[in-house]
Amino acid sequence: MTELVKRKLEARPAPEPDPGDPFxxxxxxxxxxxxxxxxxxxxxxxxxxxxxxxxxxKLLGTVCPTCGKVWLPPRPVxxxxxxxxxxxxxxxxxRLAVGSLxxxxxxxxxxxxxLMLGYVEVEGASTLILQQIRNLGAHxxxxxxxxxxxxxxxxxxxxxxxxxxxxx
Amino acid sequence: MPDPDIVLLGGxxxxxxxxxxxxxxxxxxxxxxxxALADAGVDHGDLDMSVxxxxxxxxxxxxxxxxxxxxxxxxxxxxxxxxxxxGGTAGAALRTAFAYLKGGxxxxxxxxxxxxxxxxVSSATVREVYALSGDVEFExxxxxxxxxxxxxxxxxxxxxxxTTEEQMALVSVKNHRNALSNPMAAMPMSITVQxxxxxxxxxxxxxxxxxxxxxxxxxxxxxxTADWAAAHASAWRDKPRVFMTGxxxxxxxxxxxxxxxxxxxxxxxxxxxxAARKAYAMAGIxxxxxxxxxxxxxxxxxxxxxxxxxALGFCAPGESGPLLExxxxxxxxxxxxxxxxxxxxxxxxxxxxxxxxxxxxxxQLRGECPAERRVPGARRGLTDIHGGTxxxxxxxxxxxxx
Numbered sequence: 079m080t081e082l083v084k085r086k087l088e089a090r091p092a093p094e095p096d097p098g099d100p101f102x103x104x105x106x107x108x109x110x111x112x113x114x115x116x117x118x119x120x121x122x123x124x125x126x127x128x129x130x131x132x133x134x135x136k137l138l139g140t141v142c143p144t145c146g147k148v149w150l151p152p153r154p155v156x157x158x159x160x161x162x163x164x165x166x167x168x169x170x171x172x173r174l175a176v177g178s179l180x181x182x183x184x185x186x187x188x189x190x191x192x193l194m195l196g197y198v199e200v201e202g203a204s205t206l207i208l209q210q211i212r213n214l215g216a217h218x219x220x221x222x223x224x225x226x227x228x229x230x231x232x233x234x235x236x237x238x239x240x241x242x243x244x245x246x
Numbered sequence: 247m248p249d250p251d252i253v254l255l256g257g258x259x260x261x262x263x264x265x266x267x268x269x270x271x272x273x274x275x276x277x278x279x280x281x282a283l284a285d286a287g288v289d290h291g292d293l294d295m296s297v298x299x300x301x302x303x304x305x306x307x308x309x310x311x312x313x314x315x316x317x318x319x320x321x322x323x324x325x326x327x328x329x330x331x332x333g334g335t336a337g338a339a340l341r342t343a344f345a346y347l348k349g350g351x352x353x354x355x356x357x358x359x360x361x362x363x364x365x366x367v368s369s370a371t372v373r374e375v376y377a378l379s380g381d382v383e384f385e386x387x388x389x390x391x392x393x394x395x396x397x398x399x400x401x402x403x404x405x406x407x408x409t410t411e412e413q414m415a416l417v418s419v420k421n422h423r424n425a426l427s428n429p430m431a432a433m434p435m436s437i438t439v440q441x442x443x444x445x446x447x448x449x450x451x452x453x454x455x456x457x458x459x460x461x462x463x464x465x466x467x468x469x470x471t472a473d474w475a476a477a478h479a480s481a482w483r484d485k486p487r488v489f490m491t492g493x494x495x496x497x498x499x500x501x502x503x504x505x506x507x508x509x510x511x512x513x514x515x516x517x518x519x520x521a522a523r524k525a526y527a528m529a530g531i532x533x534x535x536x537x538x539x540x541x542x543x544x545x546x547x548x549x550x551x552x553x554x555x556x557a558l559g560f561c562a563p564g565e566s567g568p569l570l571e572x573x574x575x576x577x578x579x580x581x582x583x584x585x586x587x588x589x590x591x592x593x594x595x596x597x598x599x600x601x602x603x604x605x606x607x608x609x610q611l612r613g614e615c616p617a618e619r620r621v622p623g624a625r626r627g628l629t630d631i632h633g634g635t636x637x638x639x640x641x642x643x644x645x646x647x648x
Binding site for chain 2: 090101104105107109112114122125149151157175176177178179180181182183184193195196197205206207208209210221236237238239
C-alpha cells in the first residue's frame with residue numbers, strides 16, 4: 079500500500095502507559111523527513127584582499143599604525159586601539175605553536191577525513207593563524223617545529239584551501 | 247536604588263536524552279515549566295515575564311521560539327526576551343533574569359530553555375552549525391571546529407603543567423558516575439579510566455569518552471524578588487530558601503590565536519576568571535575553594551572542567567589534575583564538582599544546561615538530592631557555563647539562608 083504521506087519516515091505507537099505520566103495520551107510519535115537547503119552569496123568584505131592575494135601566493139597580515147601589532151589573520155581595525163590597519167606582506171615561514179591530529183573533519187573539509195590542525199606563528203606576525211599541517215613525515219607535531227607555506231597546484235573550493243603548512 | 251534579594255524558587259527539567267522524539271523543544275519547555283511552577287508553588291498567571299534561552303533556531307526548525315513558548319505557556323500578553331550566548335546561553339539567560347529583577351522591571355521571571363541537538367539533525371550537521379559560532383572566515387574555512395579548538399587548548403595545558411590523559415579520563419569517570427543517580431541525565435555510566443583511554447580517538451588528546459554528547463532536553467527555573475516570593479510562592483513558606491547572591495560575566499577574543507600569550511594563551515580561561523571575580527565580589531567570597539560547598543562546572547570536554555576549575559580560582563593553574571586525583575572534586579571531597587553529572591553525564595543542550603546546573607545546586611542546597619549524590623549540609627553552590635572556547639562565560643552563586 080502506498081504511503082499517504084510521502085515525507086513520513088516513521089510512526090511509533092504509544093508505549094504501555096506509565097501510570098504517573100500526565101502526557102500518557104500524547105505519546106504516539108510521527109517523524110517526517112524535512113529538508114532545508116540554501117546557499118549564500120557570501121561576501122568576504124574588508125578581508126577580501128587577503129583571500130584574493132592568496133591566489134597570487136602572497137600572505138598578507140595587517141599592521142596597526144598605532145601600536146605596531148601585526149594581525150594574522152588580518153583585521154581591518156586593531157581591536158586594541160580601534161585604529162584602521164594597513165596591509166603588510168608576510169614571510170611564508172613560521173613555527174608551530176600547538177598542533178593536533180583529528181580523526182574527523184567538517185563536511186566542508188572532506189567529512190570523515192583525518193586532519194592535522196595547528197596554530198602557526200608566522201614570522202613577523204604578532205598573533206597565530208590556524209591552518210592545516212600536511213606531509214609531516216618523520217617530524218613530530220611539537221611546538222617550535224619550523225614550517226613553511228605550501229601552495230595548492232589545484233583549484234580549490236575556498237581560498238583558505240590554497241595553502242597549508244609543511245615542515246621547513 | 248532598591249537592591250532586592252533574589253530567590254531561586256523552583257526548577258524543573260524535561261529529561262535530557264540523545265533523542266527526544268516525544269515532542270518539540272516547545273513541548274519540553276512546557277513540561278519543564280510545569281514542573282518548575284509546581285516546585286515553586288507559583289501560579290503561572292502571577293508570573294511577570296519570561297526569559298527564553300536557546301542557541302539555535304535553525305537546529306530546532308523554529309525561529310522566534312520565545313514567542314511560541316510564551317503562547318504555549320499562557321503568558322501572553324506579558325513581556326518576554328530571548329537570550330543567546332552559544333554554549334553559555336542558559337547562564338546568560340539566568341543573569342538576564344537576575345538583572346531584570348535587580349533593576350525593578352519585574353518581580354518574578356520564568357527562565358526557560360531548550361535545545362534540539364540530539365538526532366533531529368545528523369551530528370555532522372550539528373558540528374557544521376556549531377562551527378559557525380566560531381571564526382567563520384579563516385578558522386572554519388581552514389577546517390577548524392570546536393572539538394579541535396578544545397583539544398589544542400589542552401595540548402598546551404599538558405605541555406605547560408604536565409596534565410595527563412589519565413587525569414582527564416578521571417573527570418569522565420567521575421561525571422558519568424555522578425549521573426547514575428540523576429534520572430534526567432542522558433549518559434549515566436559506570437566506566438573506568440581505561441575505558442576512557444581506550445575509547446576511539448577524536449582529536450588528540452581527546453577520545454570519545456572525554457567529550458559530552460549532543461542531547462535534547464529543556465529546563466526551567468523561577469526567579470523572584472523576596473517580596474514577590476513572600477506574596478506569591480508557597481515554596482517561600484514550605485521549602486528551604488535559596489538566594490542568587492552573585493552573578494558575573496566575562497568575554498574573550500574568539501580566535502585562540504589572537505589571545506595574549508602566555509596568559510591567557512591557550513590553556514587559561516580569562517573570560518571565566520573575570521566572570522568569577524565579579525560574582526565572588528558580589529557574593530562576598532574571598533576564598534572560593536573554602537567558601538563554596540559544591541560547583542556545577544562547564545565540562546563539555548574533560549579538560550575543560552580542569553581549565554574551568556582553575557579559572558574559577560579553586561586552585562592555581564596546573565593544580566587541578568593532581569587535586570582531582572586526590573578526590574578533592576569527588577562526592578565526599580572538599581569541593582564536589584558536577585554532582586549532577588555535568589555535561590558529560592547529563593548531556594549538554596546549550597539552551598538548557600546552564601539552568602539544569604542551577605536546579606542541581608537548588609536541590610543540593612535544599613537537601614533534596616538522592617543520598618548517592620547528596621552533599622550533606624551544603625550552604626553555598628556555584629554554577630559556571632561558557633560558550634565558544636570559553637569566549638563567553640557566566641558564573642552564578644547561590645546561598646541557602648534559613
